[in-house]
Amino acid sequence: MSRLPRVLAAVAALGLLTACTTIPGTPVGLRQEQRGPVGAVPAGLERFYGQAIAWGSCESFATTTEQHLAFTKRGIECGRATMPLDYDDPRGRTVSLALLRRPATDQQHRIGSLLINPGGPGASGIEAAAQLGSLLRDSEVAERFDLIGFDPRGVGASEPQVRCLTDEEWDAERLDSDLDTSPEGIAQTEAEEKDYARKCAERTGKDVLSHVGTRDVVRDMDALRSALGDEKLSYVGYSYGTRIGTAYAETFPQNVRAMVLDGAVAPEENKLAQSQAQGQGFKKAFDAFVEWCVGRGKCALGNDPAAAEPRLKELIEPLKKEPRQLGDRKLSFTDAVTAVVQALYSEQLWTVLDTGIADLANGGGRTLLFLADTYLGRDSDGHYSTRNDAFRAIRCVDDPPVTDRDLLREADRKAREVLGEDSVFIAGEPAGVLDACAFWSVPHTSEPHQPKADGLPPLLVISTTGDPATPYQAGVDLARALNASLLTFDGNQHTVFLQGQQCVDERGTRYLVDLKTPEDGARC
Template sequence: MTYDCADVSVPRDWNNAGNGETYSIAMIRIRSSKQQGRIGSLLINPGGPGGSGIDTSVYLSFGEAFGGLPTEVTNKFDIIGFDPRGVGRSDPVKCISSEDQDESFAATPDPVSQADFDKLVALNKRIAGDCASKYGDQLPYFSTEQAARDMDSLRTAVGDDKLTYLGFSYGTLLGATYAQLFPQNVRALVLDGAVDPKQNFVEGSETQAKGFERAFTNFTNWCKATPDKCPISADPRKAVTDALSAAATKPVPGSDGRQATSGWIFVSVISSLYTESGWAKLADAIAELKQGNPKGVFTLADQYAERKPDGTYSNLFDANLAVNCADTNDAPSLDEVRRLQGEWRQKYPLFGGALAVGMLPCAVWQGGRDPYPAGAAKDAPPIVVVGTTGDPATPYENTADLASMLGVGHVLTWEGEGHTAYPNTPCIVNAVDSYLIDLKVPQEGLRCPAK
């Protein structure tokens, strides 16, 4: 493999491209020494928003033995990773202090008392104020639509007449937006782990609450069925909820000075549900926590939060906040958040209240808004939308909705667990690779087994 890096200059505001203000988009081209019959470039986005496409593409280039891209793909395409505007190496947004990050992740995920809720509101207002003070009028420029327009500049920069794209999770929203803006420039799009652009902010948050609750139930069922792999198999849900309750009054201290509060435990649960391999790690972490050892909890949580050993963070959640809130012009009021918190707690006991509270940052956001379009990709070629039946973060129901909205979408289903499907099983790999390489759309209604 050869690895070449470059930067592409793009307008800060595509609606006012002539004013001379620009951002620099960092990208990497990965080319196999065995490449033959090159088709073009495969642009990759890992999601987030806030995930580094450069880091993800380097990882995927390690090959199938490491869970990376199949050689059939790397032999035909240059792999192009990019950090979207505001992310990683591309003029990164950085406006949340490490101290505020720690406080945010450590906070009670579903505060019942008004005092605890108000404390979390104050924290989010402080963060919003810091971001507004630093970036001001730039904040709406970090929107998905602006980033999708950047992608067409990247297509031009690598010399492709048409875009071939692989987007995971939030990357499906970025790809869907591109397809609406530039349908004539699409060669092939794989959208894996669908976001439904038609959902409003509240609907999207509730869908995630439902997805995580279902994935957690799947974890508990696995736990009970494989007690040799799960030390909390007697009653996994109770073990987790007991750990959260105990942490509210007596959190276990960690070796780095942090305490394993209910917030950190909750983040570790979220982290573990993104992959089926995380289930055993969660079970071990909760069992060890009960014995006074929070190391497993912090390992899972820090992996999700991208918290480094020195206590600093990547800009994943700074960018996540900036993009999500720039995209959102229908965030609920504080009173509505509080009402939904109680309603969702009844429907989704472990995740409902917390996902309602998760809307607070955009409810108090001080930046301008620039919502993305939600419509058909008129005149675009067929687009493959991949869904995983046990996906917690982008629930399976979104898959058909996104395909239908685009008008040219074709659903490919993986009957598996975790977040996103490609390249997890031979069935999924064969279907996606045939589409990327030969433009062969998967058989209608194709459902790939878990293994």
């Protein structure tokens, strides 16, 4: 989660194929392996569950400048898995999922594969696995598991991609703040949202958009589990990745070995409730940032915590009328707000945010523009990843659209009541404006609900007290719903596992390796 307001028919017991088999005739530079099928295999899907995967260089999988650098590192390999676009028509069109693997460093004591999803929705799992693999090189997790990142269908290097806007259109979109509250302005904003939905349908295809949601992703994960040679799934999901994990647990409870769900998305909340909780979460994170900043004795927002948000508002308000020219780029009002949100995801970015605010006050703005670019997936060459297009497409099929303008106006009223009339964290589109999902070309395939998954093994949910994007209580509620163990982290950041917090990492590692959950009430 990252954006503010704007069953089974048959079992194949083919244990003889669990060992890795090399396929003759593999193209030069690739090493083709067949480890499946393993475990439960739904009737009609045998070729997907038992498919061979060709592993080789990751260089051709890079879709951004940053990935080109990350994917040249030693010790990683990439491949592709084929899945049916529509699981009700397994003989029809297929999609190709991009995979990245860092093999377990202790193959003799290897437990299996550990699938990783970084959230979004729309974030690249292969990029996340490459980054984590470098950080965890000497860890027990890296010793005992093949780290597997996958770009979900429609995302990143998977094919086909969800693509709605060109790079030039994204640049233009960022300069159009859509803050006109007149009837004409609201009509124009809605027309732009409708046009966005049209472009997504034309450029991606309705058939693809119909099948990019979580419902289909979890079926891909189960086929991957088998193709990778694992009878049971081991999984780490961050943020929206917790929704994927929860849906998998509901759909395939008998196939779960272990799951770490970090930064839970509240599965029963609709988009309006999630948006309101996020607004409050980012306001809480901003207050923590201000306390830290003022405590340093020199803060770009001054020395009075009560005056910090009004001062920030004062600095960015002029950008509504005229974006700031920065060479051949411009910093818009929405970019400035996006930059603040990006920096509030982690305490590690607080110094950068303070520098950016000081830069803005002194007539600059490049630091904030950099933060906004990072959030929106724009690289140094001006190329945008598909992350934000995929984000909207997946959200539009994962949840029912909001088409009642009165509900939107009421949500805006409540947000202003809680956060304050002039809060930076309700700086979205005018109240009552329908978003692109209201005009989406295909129906939604999931909806919020209280999860129920009988027969699960013990799971681990990690929730951070000061998480701005997925508030702490959502993790408490998810752990209760799944009868999972809850590990609380006292901190101000979005997700924490395998990110250098020793207390959390040790307990999570013991769970993944030994299936030992932390004690009740555990905190780090």
